[in-house]
Amino acid sequence: SIDSGFATTGTAYYFNSSNSKISTIYGSTVEVWSVAQKSSSSNRSIAIFYVGHDGSNAPSISLYAKPINKTTNLASPGTNISTKGLIYLGTLYNFSYTVVPANVGVHNGTGLFELYLVNSTGTVCQSAELYLYLNVSTSLVTIGFLAVISELFAFLIPLLAIFSAYLYYAKDKTNGTMESILSRPVTRGRLITSRFLSNVVVSLIALGGGIAVIDILSSRYTGVLLPAYQVLDIIWAYFVIATAFIGLVYFVSHLTKSTGVVLGISIVFYIVLVLFWSTLSSLLLPLALGLVPGTIPYSHAYLIINAFSPIGYANIVTTYLEGNIIGVNFSTLGVSFSEILIVGIIWLIFPFAAAFTLARNRDWVASN
Known part of the structure; x- marks a missing residue:
């Protein structure tokens, strides 16, 4: 300035x-x-x-x-x-x-x-x-980069994932258009899988391209590009968010035949898991559990409670990259990146697996 x-x-x-x-x-x-x-x-x-x-x-x-x-x-x-x-x-x-x-x-x-x-x-x-000279380290650039995109992406990515899933699959599923496709030799399981894969691939390309462009543009002012592994970690975190919300919308579309109900329930997921999650977790840990911020027990509880939300998962990856949770060094918590990776894989698989199971059950009922 x-x-x-x-x-x-x-x-x-x-x-x-x-x-x-x-x-x-x-x-x-x-x-x-x-x-x-x-x-x-x-x-x-x-x-x-x-x-x-x-x-x-x-x-x-x-x-x-x-x-x-x-x-x-x-x-x-x-x-x-x-x-x-x-x-x-x-x-x-x-x-x-x-x-x-x-x-x-x-x-x-x-x-x-x-x-x-x-x-x-x-x-x-x-x-x-x-x-006349300021040391700009990669860690400072990482923190600044995360500060810029975390709030923006945490707000936009789930919303875009919900509407893309609705347009890719849920809309056709609930208004009956999908049944005309099923008159051909294709099962519901194959149909939902192909739609889901194309949906998440497009999301991954958009995310990867967007984050890469932001990194390149920010480097013009910071002079430092993020290391490739950090860029991949960030892309992974927000890809998990997008895929989880896509899977949730696919799942909800098999519970009702109303497009309005699908969108309504999806928005409820968005409100709870995105808009209120940070507030709920920040109130629960100190008030309900009596944990003090800046302590190891608080940090462990922070990781656990955030593992139950896609947005929370992005918070976990962010704190891992920043290296601390409210003053507690991340390395002292005994949590490895492989464990963080496993939580992300669960969020990738579980919502879609639930939707796929419902679709396959419809196939089984139709064939008997």
Whole structure:
């Protein structure tokens, strides 16, 4: 983000950021702060604003930076300094506002630098301590990525799965269109299986493509692509959600011949398992069971209760990728990814297996 504000000639203001500084120099106003670079997630740029006492632009000013290690002795404006050992960033002429890419690298591991604006006589016009390099780790990108897509996908994926299952299968099943297909040499078991497989394959392609595109677009601003295994884990989690809700709609369509009832029950599933699940689990664990967030018993219960919902399963995968559950390290819980995988497979199979059983029973009744 960029700090912004207004300073009149002859006054001094400090902005709401440790990365900005403004002061008056010989009747002129000079402000300097660091801003993000679109082309780099780590390197910062330096924004400089200058207003002369008579409204004129800035004279020739050179930029220098010095990495800060443990201590700093920042030279004050108006003093002369030696530029020996400083990193030269360039010289600016006749400007009122400009942005200069720093591209200084990390140097000291913190990215914190002394920054000096020096005129042609070697006098400091402005000085500041700025972060010109930010370490952007893959773990931070993962957390940010999950924060962006988890809420959006948790809301949209089940809804899209419900309506796709309704259009692929439930609508034809309840309004009688399916019976015309069954007059041909095909069983209900084969029909529901073919519809289900085509439904989930389309969902998988859409999910995989969507998540890959989001990852690529976000990397333009973070400079970091998620590791392939994390992308696959995320795709897997939301594929489980989509497949589970598709299976539930297929199952409901065999319990009634009303399209309205199918949609109504499916929306109830959506409300309970999506909209209210996080609230229900967050209230149940501390209030009903007396568990304290941030403890191992709470974390174990969190995993167990979320295993009973497709959305909860995505929460489990998310916490696994983030590495903690409300301050508890995931590795201390004794839960492996293979166990998480098994829970997902159950959600993939169980709803459709129930729907398939009802369809096969109709085949058995019809043949006897």
